[in-house]
Amino acid sequence: MPRTRTLPDEQLLEMVLALIHAEGPDAASFGAVAKVSGLSGSTLVQRFGTKAGMLRAALIHAWDRLDAETAKVSAAADKTPEGAVGLLTALSQDYGEDPATYAQGLLVLREDFRDPVLRARGAAWAKALTAALSECLASTPEAETSARLMLSQWQGSLLWWGFTSQGRVADYVEQELSLFLKTLLHRP
Template identity: 35%
Template sequence: MPRPRTISDEAVLDAVLALAHRVGPANVTFAAAAAEVGLSAATLVQRFGTKRDMLLAADKRAIDLWVGALDRSTATSPLARVVEGLVLAVDPVATPEQMANSLAMLQLDLTDPDFHAETLRGARAIRARVAQNLNSALEAGELRPGTDVAALAKLVETVYHGAMIGWAIHRESTLIESMREQFLAVLAPHRTGVR
């Protein structure tokens, strides 16, 4: 009978992802990941098989957390849920170096078919949740009548990705403040009472 796991796969994968963001995915090894979580490298090999499979599992976990951020928002206004949910999806203490390593993970997401399938699944879910909240905002009178919700959802998604890169380049304020400012700016022309 196998021994019970003292550290959950989720905790291991969270540590692997944090390590990848700190040192870059190319520098993630079983030994480094094992040191992060207090397990042996052999245990991680037994659980995940290969480094690629471990990174893919960490990526899947990250995608699920990313998508779930919109559901964690406690804002009562649908527009505020969009902004707060997308802000909750980023690490509040991210550094430009972590952003660069996150982009290295994105390279895997864009070039490896298995990683891409997960990223695409997450991006579609994010866009759908944003559109759902924008539809609610339209129904609640927060958005101008006739607002093209599908187009606005795509624009908000694009701003989400671009705001992180812009912040890493300009390094003005915090990532959270910068992203919130960008979301409010893109939504402003569509809000009711805004000229």
């Protein structure tokens, strides 16, 4: 008879994610997770099979959260070009206010690139985000192309913020995307 789980999966995966974000993906060993969760290493092996399985489960959980947040923010966004800026600015809130924290997030992104299942989640998210931005940019020429360019600008602005640390990340993103939008729409 299988042992009863003493921690719900969601709570355990949140602990794994917190460890990954604090110390990097390589630090998420069965021993380290056992220490923070209070579960035994053998219980973790039963649940996940391998360290890679545990990491994948935690990152899929993170993708699930991001998909839900994206759907919520997209539904609330005004269907205007300014709404597109607001949508991406809202999604930028979770990047932290410290470039070192953002850098830890890039280590997690490395894991997403390495795993084909996680890479597919990223591609699906980009597709959903492009569709949401296209709705906001419907009044612009070639809305889907504009949406894809805006996504690239958004990710670039996050990187440049990491180097410059100019104020809050959301403020920096909003400023940069507003400038992009002004240029895209040829507004003075």
